[in-house]
Amino acid sequence: MPTPSPLTLSNFPRAIAHVDGDAFFTSVEQAIHPALRGKPVVTGKERGIIACASYEAKALGIKRGISLWDAKKICPGLAVLPSDYETYSIFSKRMFEIMRRYTPEVEEYSIDEGFADLTGMRQVFRKSYRDIVADMQATIQGELDLTVSIGLSLTKSLAKIGSDFRKPNGITPVAGKHIHIFLQRVPLADVWGLGLNRVQLLQKYGLRTAWDYVNRDPEWIRKLLHKPGLEMWHELRGTAVMPISTDAWRPAASVSKSKTFSTPSSDRDFVYAKLIRNLESAFIKLRRHQMRAGELSVSLRRKDYGENGLSTRLDRGVTVPQEIVPVVRELFGRLYVPGVDYRATGVVLSRLKDDRHRQFDLFDNPARIEHARRTGNLIEKINGRYGKHRIFLGTGLHLPKGDGNDRDQPCWRKVNLLDGETRRKRIRIPMLDMEV
Amino acid sequence: MSRREAVDSTAGNVSTQKKEGRVAVLLEGVRTFSYLLCMPRTIDLSEKLSQLRSFNQQEGRAPSYSEMAQLFGYASKAAVYGPVEKLIDLGYLRKSANGRIAFTSKITSQISILGTVQAGFPSPAEEELLDTMSLDEFLVARPEASYLLTVSGDSMIDAGIHPGDLVLVEKGGSPKQQDIIIAQVDGEWTLKYFGKDKTGVYLDPANPSYSRIRPKSSLTVGGIVRAVIRKYK
Numbered sequence: 328m329p330t331p332s333p334l335t336l337s338n339f340p341r342a343i344a345h346v347d348g349d350a351f352f353t354s355v356e357q358a359i360h361p362a363l364r365g366k367p368v369v370t371g372k373e374r375g376i377i378a379c380a381s382y383e384a385k386a387l388g389i390k391r392g393i394s395l396w397d398a399k400k401i402c403p404g405l406a407v408l409p410s411d412y413e414t415y416s417i418f419s420k421r422m423f424e425i426m427r428r429y430t431p432e433v434e435e436y437s438i439d440e441g442f443a444d445l446t447g448m449r450q451v452f453r454k455s456y457r458d459i460v461a462d463m464q465a466t467i468q469g470e471l472d473l474t475v476s477i478g479l480s481l482t483k484s485l486a487k488i489g490s491d492f493r494k495p496n497g498i499t500p501v502a503g504k505h506i507h508i509f510l511q512r513v514p515l516a517d518v519w520g521l522g523l524n525r526v527q528l529l530q531k532y533g534l535r536t537a538w539d540y541v542n543r544d545p546e547w548i549r550k551l552l553h554k555p556g557l558e559m560w561h562e563l564r565g566t567a568v569m570p571i572s573t574d575a576w577r578p579a580a581s582v583s584k585s586k587t588f589s590t591p592s593s594d595r596d597f598v599y600a601k602l603i604r605n606l607e608s609a610f611i612k613l614r615r616h617q618m619r620a621g622e623l624s625v626s627l628r629r630k631d632y633g634e635n636g637l638s639t640r641l642d643r644g645v646t647v648p649q650e651i652v653p654v655v656r657e658l659f660g661r662l663y664v665p666g667v668d669y670r671a672t673g674v675v676l677s678r679l680k681d682d683r684h685r686q687f688d689l690f691d692n693p694a695r696i697e698h699a700r701r702t703g704n705l706i707e708k709i710n711g712r713y714g715k716h717r718i719f720l721g722t723g724l725h726l727p728k729g730d731g732n733d734r735d736q737p738c739w740r741k742v743n744l745l746d747g748e749t750r751r752k753r754i755r756i757p758m759l760d761m762e763v
Numbered sequence: 764m765s766r767r768e769a770v771d772s773t774a775g776n777v778s779t780q781k782k783e784g785r786v787a788v789l790l791e792g793v794r795t796f797s798y799l800l801c802m803p804r805t806i807d808l809s810e811k812l813s814q815l816r817s818f819n820q821q822e823g824r825a826p827s828y829s830e831m832a833q834l835f836g837y838a839s840k841a842a843v844y845g846p847v848e849k850l851i852d853l854g855y856l857r858k859s860a861n862g863r864i865a866f867t868s869k870i871t872s873q874i875s876i877l878g879t880v881q882a883g884f885p886s887p888a889e890e891e892l893l894d895t896m897s898l899d900e901f902l903v904a905r906p907e908a909s910y911l912l913t914v915s916g917d918s919m920i921d922a923g924i925h926p927g928d929l930v931l932v933e934k935g936g937s938p939k940q941q942d943i944i945i946a947q948v949d950g951e952w953t954l955k956y957f958g959k960d961k962t963g964v965y966l967d968p969a970n971p972s973y974s975r976i977r978p979k980s981s982l983t984v985g986g987i988v989r990a991v992i993r994k995y996k
Contacts, residue, residue: 359910361947361952361985421906421907424906424907425907466935469908469934469935470905470907470908470934470935471907471908471934472934743913745911745913745929746994747994754911756903756909756910756911756931757910757911758910758911758912758913759910759911759912759932759945759985761912761945761952761985762915762916762952763912763914763915763916763945763952763953763954
């Protein structure tokens with residue numbers, strides 16, 4: 328093989344950083360509970376499965392996704408915490424705010440990772456791109472007590488691979504003239520967007536690394552992996568084709584809500600009320616993102632973990648639960664078997680569409696839709712002020728009072744309420760857990 | 764908007780409305796159909812009023828003709844003329860000396876959010892509130908770096924920080940002489956005055972029963988105290 332030559336000679340025609348929180352959930356826990364620093368910590372107690380493992384736990388072989396029981400076997404002294412998504416979200420928002428101090432173009436890709444387009448910011452900060460991201464990393468560490476790993480390159484795909492390259496607390500700049508060296512060290516499986524199936528397919532053709540991938544003819548790539556594969560090919564060669572999306576994150580495909588009962592039940596009214604409560608929760612989320620649903624699925628999980636579900640297409644986009652309760656009632660009637668113990672119900676809303684603009688169909692009844700929309704807005708407004716599910720559909724009366732989270736695993740923040748805080752509403756500033 | 768006006772008039776099977784000398788007949792059965800085609804124009808003044816009120820609430824002034832056209836969903840400014848004349852007759856709007864449209868107290872007085880300003884003169888409260896800040900802004904200068912911590916010890920009692928008080932802590936800065944800080948000294952977390960002299964850094968309590976601490980091996984600054992919060996029943 329001839330000595331590879333650079334793909335491009337210019338270093339940073341664009342500068343895109345990918346910032347990735349290191350073991351984000353457990354790092355947040357260690358930031359607010361200093362006593363847990365340096366110790367193996369996992370979150371996910373309420374689910375029985377590890378959602379996140381700290382680097383100390385990972386070193387012992389405890390990974391995301393294994394059961395708590397297995398983890399405890401590996402490390403009996405393991406600190407197991409219930410998830411505190413409220414605090415994780417506050418830290419996440421703060422991380423993105425800090426990133427926005429360096430550039431307005433920030434994409435909140437998920438709770439613990441985001442992209443920042445720094446192109447042109449060297450003049451503002453009078454620093455190299457590498458020094459700007461080093462600054463960003465130090466500020467996040469200083470103000471949030473979190474370490475992040477940052478990849479810096481010409482495209483989102485290269486930056487994303489870069490942030491995984493040195494972890495934790497790493498910085499991996501890949502300048503244009505170094506792309507060809509970098510890609511030779513990246514196995515196909517580490518390329519963002521190449522799943523197991525695609526990797527196996529490419530291996531059939533003798534490809535091993537990202538470098539092999541970009542040296543193939545683009546036409547060949549397009550035939551094998553279609554447009555996404557070709558976009559990846561360009562991105563890996565340093566030509567940015569994926570835009571940084573500064574819009575707030577919106578669910579693309581579906582919104583689902585599922586909750587397990589504290590004890591399995593065969594009571595028809597109770598199980599149905601639980602299902603309707605999930606329906607309401609799903610719509611709260613849907614409405615927050617200003618979307619409407621075109622498909623509905625409901626499912627009932629039995630005590631023996633068997634599951635039955637039904638789904639149906641809706642003849643128009645729906646934005647309020649009360650509009651489709653009759654449909655849910657019918658689906659429930661077909662699924663429910665008397666005398667069987669159930670442990671969970673679930674609702675999935677899919678075929679989502681933007682609800683910020685809508686056009687009525689010929690056979691719609693606009694007055695009724697408008698009425699439902701206004702009722703929905705009003706209920707949302709009242710619940711926004713007095714707490715979730717304050718106004719609910721009548722079936723909810725079959726739920727026991729104060730039936731909030733079923734599993735009895737509230738996080739530290741929720742059991743240490745300040746005077747005036749409630750189970751529903753707390754101050755939006757993280758609490759530190761230390762004795763001073 | 765002009766389309767929806769007709770739909771909103773849900774008065775039984777056949778509704779006849781007389782507005783501006785025009786008569787509009789709506790049949791329940793053809794409503795959806797006629798909605799899509801050309802609608803007979805009926806004017807819902809109460810909807811216009813609520814649109815004007817919310818405009819006033821947001822902008823603090825009366826809209827121009829072209830803004831009203833946009834607000835009411837009309838394609839041309841000329842269409843605004845009708846409802847405006849009607850609202851002037853009813854005393855909701857008036858024409859000012861330079862020919863511009865102005866609100867009367869019938870519109871402006873409705874928006875007083877405190878409910879204390881009597882109808883009859885425009886509310887000055889709204890404008891005065893623009894230059895105020897929330898308690899949040901007052902206490903939290905750097906929102907991304909701020910945390911809350913409940914104090915348990917009494918080592919800062921003479922500085923007015925009592926057990927059970929909530930302190931607002933800012934991370935990421937370097938403490939100055941006499942700042943109250945949270946620090947980890949030789950493994951223990953503590954709340955003290957920060958100080959520096961020729962020998963090095965030290966921590967001072969605000970309680971005569973404790974004495975000055977000089978870290979033996981390490982000192983980690985956990986944050987600087989920016990405020991103390993205590994609620995009384």
